[in-house]
Amino acid sequence: xxxxxxxxxxxxxxxxxxxxxxxxxxxxxxxxxxxxxxxxxxxxxxxxxxxxxxxxxxxxxxxxxxxxxxxxxxxxxxxxxxxxxxxxxxxxxxxxxxxxxxxxxxxxxxxxxxxxxxxxxxxxxxxxxxxxxxxxxxxxxxxxxxxxxxxxxxxxxxxxxxxxxxxxxxxxxxxxxxxxxxxxxxxxxxxxxxxxxxxxxxxxxxxxxxxxxxxxxxxxxxxxxxxxxxxxxxxxxxxxxxxxxxxxxxxxxxx
Amino acid sequence: xxxxxxxxxxxxxxxxxxxxxxxxxxxxxxxxxxxxxxxxxxxxxxxxxxxxxxxxxxxxxxxxxxx
Numbered sequence: 001x002x003x004x005x006x007x008x009x010x011x012x013x014x015x016x017x018x019x020x021x022x023x024x025x026x027x028x029x030x031x032x033x034x035x036x037x038x039x040x041x042x043x044x045x046x047x048x049x050x051x052x053x054x055x056x057x058x059x060x061x062x063x064x065x066x067x068x069x070x071x072x073x074x075x076x077x078x079x080x081x082x083x084x085x086x087x088x089x090x091x092x093x094x095x096x097x098x099x100x101x102x103x104x105x106x107x108x109x110x111x112x113x114x115x116x117x118x119x120x121x122x123x124x125x126x127x128x129x130x131x132x133x134x135x136x137x138x139x140x141x142x143x144x145x146x147x148x149x150x151x152x153x154x155x156x157x158x159x160x161x162x163x164x165x166x167x168x169x170x171x172x173x174x175x176x177x178x179x180x181x182x183x184x185x186x187x188x189x190x191x192x193x194x195x196x197x198x199x200x201x202x203x204x205x206x207x208x209x210x211x212x213x214x215x216x217x218x219x220x221x222x223x224x225x226x227x228x229x230x231x232x233x234x235x236x237x238x239x240x241x242x243x244x245x246x247x248x249x250x251x252x253x254x255x
Numbered sequence: 256x257x258x259x260x261x262x263x264x265x266x267x268x269x270x271x272x273x274x275x276x277x278x279x280x281x282x283x284x285x286x287x288x289x290x291x292x293x294x295x296x297x298x299x300x301x302x303x304x305x306x307x308x309x310x311x312x313x314x315x316x317x318x319x320x321x322x
Contacts, residue, residue, distance in 0.1 A: 027273065034267050038263060
């Protein structure tokens, strides 16, 4: 089982590099890593230029590292989330539709191993991208802002990693349940929107994994964080993998 | 001040150029594309920043039967 899992994981890593998936994610993370502190720092100047051409005067509070962090969290939890769904939606459904999964299943490979190897590649991709983003945001923020808390920022990125991991795992699980990547993508997008709307509510909304973004800011500010979204993230991931295995086992390759 | 901005923004330009070059290399090796014509994809990844190359790499290049 272990050697099969290792072989599959290696296959997924090779595929991730060959399909440019890892490269795309790394470059996007690099973009966000540079753009977040830069856009926060130069926002007053940009607004002043716009205001001068329109005869409007904008008054903004002094820009601090908090604005850069807020921009970073916003970029990843909005655009980053959509890109993550796009990158993960074809993981299993794409292989079903192009026939490569059927080819794999004629060998003694467990479906569980296939899913685990895909999740392993996803974890690798997220760690790679977030490391790049953390380093770049760290460098830019330390240069542009005073008092940037580097260590809490690195710790807070663990929460962002969990956020993206939940989205990725849910998308891969949906991808294992359906025939076409677009269906998995739309399903995951819908679930993400539902959880985002839920997160905006009080009460049960505090369990939404989308609250991890605001918990990240709490952690950087030095406040204690709530464990509710972390626990619910674990439950969502285990539940979605369980559901996908249940459906995936009943899949008929001839269909 | 201007020099500082140029230096700070330069890595973004480099990342964008790398993406466009990868797309161009891949595009020149393929005869058929997904969804749109070859020329349309060329224009998209050359002139739409960041999202153009990503759209090409994620969707455009995956023509079934050519991959």
